[in-house]
Amino acid sequence: MxxxxxxxxxxxxxxxxxxxxxxxxxxxxxxxxxxxxxxxAGKPVPLFPARRVPRPEAGPGELMAVAARGWPAVEQERLGDWTLRASAGFTRRANSVAATGDPGLPLPAALEAVRDWYGARGLPGYLELTGDSPAGLDAELDRLGAEYAPTLLRTAALAPLARAAREPAGGAERVRLARTAGAEWTALYRRVSGDPATEEAARRVLHGGPSVWFATARAGDGTPLAIGRVAVDGVWAGFGAVEVAPHARRTGLATTVMAVLAARAAEEGATGAYLQVEADNGGAIALYDRLGFTTSHTYQYARLPRR
Structure with a gap:
């Protein structure tokens, strides 16, 4: 005016x-x-305080569906109610059958179809087994000599973890967020191999999901020390890819990275946190215990023997 x-x-x-x-x-x-x-002009703004509400209520089936959206496979194909997923071998989650419901075939024929589908891609056949898997599937897998790997899906209220990012001694100022996983982030991520096909699949899986953020904690000279990832999907925030450089472990960086990611997820409206961890990973489970995570349910990865 x-x-x-x-x-x-x-x-x-x-x-x-x-x-x-x-x-x-x-x-x-x-x-x-x-x-x-x-x-x-620009200036740092304090993180938005997370709402103090309990974790959302969700059963195993709903949580597994949220987790699948947060870690989406590159290739998917239906077999009746089952979903076959492949991503050049990058993680079992993205290279396994979501064996929920009726495959539309007798179980022996369905498992042969699974083995053929993954075999055509040079991959072993994995099935992700939950309480919604069809009756008789466990017995058929045992008959074939399948190998099992139990995995835990753990949940927590998001607010306590997000509040840790606001603590002055927490070191949150060392963490930077980005929508993409850059070269420094990827260099710390141990699951990425040197195979071009696997690296491309990893890039697509890591960047898939409703709202994905990558965190990197750096030393004073800019060297990356720790990383993490969160996928925000409505009220749920899925954490993964939390890695700390060997020389920087046991310094609280994993907690700091997760806290900053939690604060970002809370700003988007999330109130619950979930993650998936192998049942024999005692070190990670102990960390998640301290952060308030408890086990929602245990599921299995069953590996079919090759012919």
Whole structure:
């Protein structure tokens, strides 16, 4: 009105700052990009306090469906009610059959079809078994000599973990968030191999999901020390890929990374946290115990023997 400039605030996570301008992701998750010459001032803003509400109620079937969306396979195909998933061998979660319901074939024929499907891709046949798997499947797998690996799906209320990111001694200022897993993040992720096909599958799986964030904690000289990933899906936030450089372990960095990711997920409306961990990974389970996670249920990966 009087000729003075009009300023607007954009509050959120600074995702990038390059020749194309600045990109900031507000709480609603919709990125805002603007040219650098429009930037007048910037300052750190405290993390949004998470709501103190209990974890959401969900049964094993719902949680497994959320987890599948948060870690989506590159290739999927239906076999009756079952879902065959393949991702060039990158993790069992993305290379196994969600064996829930009726496969539409007698079980021996269904398992042969599974073995053929994965064999055509040079992969072993894995089945993800939950309480919703069809009756008689365990007996048929035992008859074939399948090998089993128990895995825990654990849940927690998100607010206590998110609040840890606001503690002054927590080191949250060392953590940076991004929508993509850059070279430094990937260098710390031990599950990525040197095979081009597997690396491409890993990239697609890691970046899949409703709302995915990557966290990197750095030393004072910028060296990456710890990483993590969260996939936000409504009220649920799925944590994974938490890794700490060997020389930086037992310093609280894993907790710090998860806390910052939890705070970001809370800003998008999540109130519950979940993760999946192998039942024999005692070190990780002990960490998650301290962070308030408890076991929702145990499921199995059954590996079919090759012919």
């Amino acid at each position: 009087d000729g003075r400039p009009v300023f607007r605030d954009v509050i959120g996570v600074l995702e990038s700052w390059d020749d194309h301008g600045l990109t900031v992701v507000p709480r609603n998750g919709e990125a805002v990009t603007f040219p650098e010459d429009l930037l007048v």
